[in-house]
Amino acid sequence: MSSETKQILTTDGIPLEVSLKKAEKKNKIKAFLLVAPLLLFLIITYIFPIGEMLFRSVDDRMVTNMLPKTFKAMEKWDGKELPSEEVFEAFYLDFKFLVEKKTFGKLATQLNYEKNGFKSILKKLQRKMKKFEQGNYKEQIMNVHKRWANVEYWRAIKRRAPDITYSKYLKAMDMYENEDGKISQVSEDRRVHRILWLRTLEIAFFVTILCFLMAYPIAHLLATLPMKYSNLLMICVLLPFWTSLLVRTASWMILLQQQGIVNDFFVWIGLVGEENRPEMMYNKTGTYVAMTQILLPFMVLPLYSVMKTISPSLMRAGKSLGGTPFVAFWKVYFPLTIPGIGAGCLLVFILAIGYYITPALVGGASGTLISNQIAFHMKSTLDWSFASAMGLMLLTGVLVIYWIYNKLVGVDNIKLG
Amino acid sequence: MALPKYTETRYRIWHYFYLFICTCVFFFLIAPLFVIFPLSFNAEEFLVFSDGMKRLDPDAFSLRWYKDMIYGTKNPWGLATKNSFIIATFATIGSVILGTVAALGLSSRHMPYKGIIMATLISPMIVPLIISGVAIFFFMAKAGLAATHTGIILAHIVLGTPFVVITVTATLSGFDHSVTRAASSLGSDPVNTFMKITLPLILPGVISGGLFAFVTSFDEVVVVLFLAGLENTTIPIQMWTGLREQLSPTILAVATCLIVLSTLILVTAELLRRRSERIRGISR
Numbered sequence: 001m002s003s004e005t006k007q008i009l010t011t012d013g014i015p016l017e018v019s020l021k022k023a024e025k026k027n028k029i030k031a032f033l034l035v036a037p038l039l040l041f042l043i044i045t046y047i048f049p050i051g052e053m054l055f056r057s058v059d060d061r062m063v064t065n066m067l068p069k070t071f072k073a074m075e076k077w078d079g080k081e082l083p084s085e086e087v088f089e090a091f092y093l094d095f096k097f098l099v100e101k102k103t104f105g106k107l108a109t110q111l112n113y114e115k116n117g118f119k120s121i122l123k124k125l126q127r128k129m130k131k132f133e134q135g136n137y138k139e140q141i142m143n144v145h146k147r148w149a150n151v152e153y154w155r156a157i158k159r160r161a162p163d164i165t166y167s168k169y170l171k172a173m174d175m176y177e178n179e180d181g182k183i184s185q186v187s188e189d190r191r192v193h194r195i196l197w198l199r200t201l202e203i204a205f206f207v208t209i210l211c212f213l214m215a216y217p218i219a220h221l222l223a224t225l226p227m228k229y230s231n232l233l234m235i236c237v238l239l240p241f242w243t244s245l246l247v248r249t250a251s252w253m254i255l256l257q258q259q260g261i262v263n264d265f266f267v268w269i270g271l272v273g274e275e276n277r278p279e280m281m282y283n284k285t286g287t288y289v290a291m292t293q294i295l296l297p298f299m300v301l302p303l304y305s306v307m308k309t310i311s312p313s314l315m316r317a318g319k320s321l322g323g324t325p326f327v328a329f330w331k332v333y334f335p336l337t338i339p340g341i342g343a344g345c346l347l348v349f350i351l352a353i354g355y356y357i358t359p360a361l362v363g364g365a366s367g368t369l370i371s372n373q374i375a376f377h378m379k380s381t382l383d384w385s386f387a388s389a390m391g392l393m394l395l396t397g398v399l400v401i402y403w404i405y406n407k408l409v410g411v412d413n414i415k416l417g
Numbered sequence: 418m419a420l421p422k423y424t425e426t427r428y429r430i431w432h433y434f435y436l437f438i439c440t441c442v443f444f445f446l447i448a449p450l451f452v453i454f455p456l457s458f459n460a461e462e463f464l465v466f467s468d469g470m471k472r473l474d475p476d477a478f479s480l481r482w483y484k485d486m487i488y489g490t491k492n493p494w495g496l497a498t499k500n501s502f503i504i505a506t507f508a509t510i511g512s513v514i515l516g517t518v519a520a521l522g523l524s525s526r527h528m529p530y531k532g533i534i535m536a537t538l539i540s541p542m543i544v545p546l547i548i549s550g551v552a553i554f555f556f557m558a559k560a561g562l563a564a565t566h567t568g569i570i571l572a573h574i575v576l577g578t579p580f581v582v583i584t585v586t587a588t589l590s591g592f593d594h595s596v597t598r599a600a601s602s603l604g605s606d607p608v609n610t611f612m613k614i615t616l617p618l619i620l621p622g623v624i625s626g627g628l629f630a631f632v633t634s635f636d637e638v639v640v641v642l643f644l645a646g647l648e649n650t651t652i653p654i655q656m657w658t659g660l661r662e663q664l665s666p667t668i669l670a671v672a673t674c675l676i677v678l679s680t681l682i683l684v685t686a687e688l689l690r691r692r693s694e695r696i697r698g699i700s701r
Binding site for chain 2: 024027028030031032033034035036037038039041042044045046047048049050052053056214215217218221233235236237238239240242243244245246247248249250251252253254255257259260261293296297325350353354355356357360361371374375378384387388391392394395398402406
């Protein structure tokens with residue numbers, strides 16, 4: 001029977017199945033064409049440049065291109081003792097070319113990232129080089145400064161030979177590749193980045209916890225109060241949410257300053273003496289307080305939208321079945337709010353981990369985060385590849401959290417207000 | 418929330434304790450904003466409440482910082498305000514158009530690879546601003562758009578579209594597609610159907626997404642810090658510089674104006690949200 005079933009035909013004589021597939025395909029293309037402009041725009045201006053950051057963070061052709069002869073001559077050098085005259089001559093020729101083109105400053109900057117002290121000896125070499133005679137460059141260069149006779153500096157140059165380097169990533173973890181190609185840690189007093197990563201995680205974690213502890217009761221109150229009161233109280237959550245970040249940071253700067261209202265209050269209730277008002281700004285305390293207040297609405301809103309859907313009769317049922325209010329809350333109400341807790345915590349954590357403005361203004365030296373370090377390298381040291389490397393490490397962390405968030409809550413379930 | 422009469426004492430105490438905690442948290446949320454108002458009317462240059470202000474002496478209050486904001490010499494605020502409004506307006510228009518069209522496609526049940534595309538479109542909202550700033554800066558520098566209005570507007574469109582996409586897809590989720598089919602069956606072409614049927618119904622969502630995009634652009638400082646030259650200074654940039662160098666009461670005057678503006682936006686957004694919920698309620 002089944003083999004004899006005739007194909008259903010449309011009026012044009014095309015099988016229905018084919019015709020439906022065609023229509024489906026047409027609809028798919030139509031839907032995709034609507035999304036295409038934005039997708040294309042984002043890919044060009046946003047996704048692609050982030051990819052470029054990846055490229056920039058490992059790209060090391062700049063030095064390779066500046067010292068082509070040197071690296072060619074260095075290929076035969078084993079790196080144990082001082083290189084031969086051949087290398088010195090090649091380096092002299094390369095460097096002379098750079099001086100003529102007036103781009104040797106870039107080389108100095110790059111090599112100084114690799115080893116401190118390069119800048120001054122390159123400058124000195126540039127001054128003395130004019131009087132160099134032909135031949136025997138090894139001796140002449142080594143006479144310019146004693147560091148030129150130090151094999152460490154030549155090894156540092158050789159380390160920059162490959163086109164691709166992951167040294168920036170190691171640097172962001174306070175590690176480096178030493179002469180034998182082994183990865184080792186920088187000396188203890190120079191381990192700044194690991195402290196920053198840990199501090200970023202610590203602050204993001206505790207801000208999330210603080211926000212959760214504060215948001216849970218008020219979200220519950222907002223969800224259970226009658227509409228007319230809760231609408232009024234909702235303004236207390238939404239007004240800060242809509243107010244400029246800088247305005248809110250400014251108000252904390254006024255409140256937390258040494259002659260500020262919070263300190264006045266502490267003195268007034270006798271917590272601290274007039275003379276030893278505590279420093280509450282330009283340190284971690286300032287970052288904690290300001291970030292918690294600024295991120296609190298992002299915790300309240302998801303919690304509220306989940307709590308709003310929980311029927312109050314569930315709690316009543318729990319109590320009528322013999323549970324005390326605490327048991328009813330813990331066994332019935334709390335488990336139902338877990339999706340909201342997850343959403344709120346992940347949102348706040350993601351926002352906190354990449355915070356920049358508030359820590360920069362109220363954080364001082366001990367309250368700054370990894371974002372501030374990225375901005376510092378973008379704007380002050382101009383080591384863009386290092387900034388890119390740190391940015392991508394931060395991004396990877398955030399994407400992992402985002403992925404978890406997506407699995408747990410789904411990105412299309414994000415609600416605003 | 419009145420407690421029933423039979424509540425035991427310990428639960429009564431617990432309940433009042435809970436209300437006390439809530440009051441404290443609400444106070445923590447909202448009070449910092451109100452410090453700015455009185456201090457912006459300070460007659461003196463310091464950012465503390467003077468003795469005169471504590472006694473409510475009228476002489477201790479003045480409008481001098483507001484005058485300074487508007488008429489001050491070498492005043493950066495005029496240019497900053499103009500730039501901020503121009504950039505935010507164009508960024509909003511761009512975000513709304515691109516975002517709404519994309520949301521229409523995303524809400525279609527025929528859309529292929531919906532999950533990954535949605536995640537891509539929303540990513541500027543999730544990626545830390547500092548990283549967006551670096552990436553966009555690299556692009557704009559290459560395209561020769563650094564330190565131009567166009568560059569900043571494009572950057573803000575990137576940051577603003579996720580909000581439009583989210584609000585409009587949310588509005589469309591309750592949208593009854595049979596009305597558009599009805600329109601087509603009555604002979605309307607797709608553009609006409611969109612303008613006459615779909616758009617009026619999803620308008621609250623579109624406008625509230627636009628408001629988000631506007632505020633995002635108006636308040637954005639991280640990306641602008643990378644992109645702006647002297648000519649492109651915006652209100653947030655000026656506030657940032659002011660807060661870093663010295664906190665002057667003029668900044669508080671500006672901040673007060675910004676709070677008033679955000680209150681207006683909040684009220685509009687709330688009204689729209691309610692209207693949108695009503696419309697969705699009917700169409701369901």
